[in-house]
Amino acid sequence: MANKVLRKVTHCVFDMDGLLLDTERIYEEVTRQIAASFGRPYPVDVRFRVMGTTEQRSAEIAITECQLPITTKDFLQRYSQMCHERLNNVPLLEGAERLLRHLHANKVPFCLATSSGADMVELKTSQHRELFGLFNHKVCGSTDKEVANGKPAPDIFLVAAARFGVPPKASDCLVFEDSPNGVTAANSAGMQVVMVPDPRLSQEKTSHATQVLGSLADFKPEQFGLPAFTD
DSSP states (O other), X not given: OOOOOOOOOSEEEEOOBTTTBSOHHHHHHHHHHHHHTTTOOOOHHHHHHHTTSOHHHHHHHHHHHHTOSSOHHHHHHHXXXXXXXXXXXXXXXXXXXXXXXXHHHTTOOEEEEESSOHHHHHHHTTTOHHXXXXXXXXXXXXXXXXXXXXXXXXXXXXXXXXXSSSOOOGGGEEEEESSHHHHHHHHHTTOEEEEOOOTTSOGGGTTTSSEEOSSGGGOOGGGGTSOOOOO
16 A cells, blocks of 8 residues: 555544444454344454444444344344443553543644444443543534434544534544544545554555554654654
8 A cells, every 4th residue: 555645633533442442342242142142143244344333323234234133223222231241341452541641741632433322432431531531522423413424424523523612624633443434434524544453354444544553552643743752
């Protein structure tokens, strides 16, 4: 993949699951267990289609692609119950805390733009409340009425940018994502995007990102005109 031009930015927008919090493996296991209860597999290519979408859309894709004899409402009920049993002590992913604290210390405005609903965000961040309190604001796509369409549509990132005290231009925002759907959404919003993908994703599924990293620990803020790490 050819090197892409990296433009200076002033604001950052973060996805959460699989980027800041190690939750994607839990979602995958829960959905696999639901599918297995009906004798169905949960192929990894379906998993990647689900990643980054709203809770409703994720359920619809899983039901259709895995041919599950269950309604969306029943799927989400089972999914929510199983997730609640597993998501109250989720660890942070490598480099997440260092980057967030660095941006906050250097007064770089940043926000959260997650497809999860507000209640799920509360649950998943319960052990990291102080850290997640550093965000300027949080947009929870599955429950936010202003987010008309979930990722891969750009709505969530446009709403997130508009809620900063002084809204930046889309081109001044840098999005951090782990899913192909999220990268597509950021591109459609006119924003650059740093991707930290699941290592199982093919290069073809990551080539639309501005920059692809192994983890947030590899991010160099100065490449986008942000203050460099000093530690």
